[in-house]
Amino acid sequence: MIGGTTGKPVLALAVMLAVLSTGSCAFATGDTDGDGLLDSWELQFFGDLGQEAAGDFDADGFTNIEEFGAGTDPTDSMNKPGPPHDEIPH
Ligand SMILES: [Ca+2]
Ligand SMILES: [Ca+2]
Ligand SMILES: [Ca+2]
Numbered sequence: 768m769i770g771g772t773t774g775k776p777v778l779a780l781a782v783m784l785a786v787l788s789t790g791s792c793a794f795a796t797g798d799t800d801g802d803g804l805l806d807s808w809e810l811q812f813f814g815d816l817g818q819e820a821a822g823d824f825d826a827d828g829f830t831n832i833e834e835f836g837a838g839t840d841p842t843d844s845m846n847k848p849g850p851p852h853d854e855i856p857h
Contacts, residue, residue, distance in 0.1 A: 804835050812842050 797805045803820040810816070818824055818841070820832035827844035834841040837848030 803832055808835055812840065 797807060799806055800816045802816075802818075804818070806816060809818060813824070818831055820830065820835075822831050823829065824831060824841050825844040827847045829837075829839070829847045829849075831841045833848060839848050840846035
């Protein structure tokens with residue numbers, strides 16, 4: 768006869784903690800796909816993590832990582848880093 772101890776879900780708890788800690792590791796950096804762009808920034812402008820740092824989504828001549836650094840809109844070709852070129856008053 769077996770008596771006394773009742774089984775405790777220790778193993779299940781350990782597995783849960785392992786999964787949680789693995790997931791939160793990527794969250795801590797804020798860049799789960801490792802492309803150098805903050806995930807929250809990618810989601811804000813693109814809605815997903817499909818864009819790459821060297822990409823130029825709006826074709827304004829500045830890469831996504833440059834627009835990320837400058838704080839400009841990577842989906843708006845009129846919104847880009849640096850001074851506007853060819854705007855010398857006559
Ligand atoms: Ca990213
Ligand atoms: Ca761009
Ligand atoms: Ca832009």
